[in-house]
Amino acid sequence: EPEVTQTPSHQVTQMGQEVILRCVPISNHLYFYWYRQILGQKVEFLVSFYNNEISEKSEIFDDQFSVERPDGSNFTLKIRSTKLEDSAMYFCASSELGPRQFGAGYTFGSGTRLTVV
């Protein structure tokens, strides 16, 4: 079964450092997303990406965050200057249909656990 692959599985970084979280979405999917889950809390939407541009972002996704699809397979999330409160599980997801199209199903990766110390 096709899957979304995320690396690394765990990243520890010092406050103020830049991190890049990497994702390889399912190859025929066109819509890509990042979500995060702070320990014990709900899964929260960060950003959606389609046709090489951000289609929507949440209020969490401020200027410290950016996304990129540098080649035909990778989809990255960069946090420029990490804060303690950025510690969370970050999930990449992809879908064949767009989120506003009925019946779109999302495939999530296993996540990257980011710990900011």
Next chain:
Amino acid sequence: TQLLEQSPQFLSIQEGENLTVYCNSSSVFSSLQWYRQEPGEGPVLLVTVVTGGEVKKLKRLTFQFGDARKDSSLHITAAQPGDTGLYLCAATKYNTDKLIFGTGTRLQVFP
């Protein structure tokens, strides 16, 4: 703030029992999805429902979307220890990309 409330929050039952998990909101949604999440893993899609009143079955799991498209239920018949996990409902609205996740129901099935 759009909120999807799930109940119960925790559920511990014996193998063979039936259970129902509810997902409620005051908002109308274009579609609703159910996911199951294991510790340290991402959510895994179980089903998507798009039509008010729609019922979908997946083996021992029955999913229903409310007529008004504001709520949903997940019913498990004859629960097995392998059903143990965190069940999440998540919904989409017509004018946004974001998938709004519910508060989650943690199910434990004892043999």
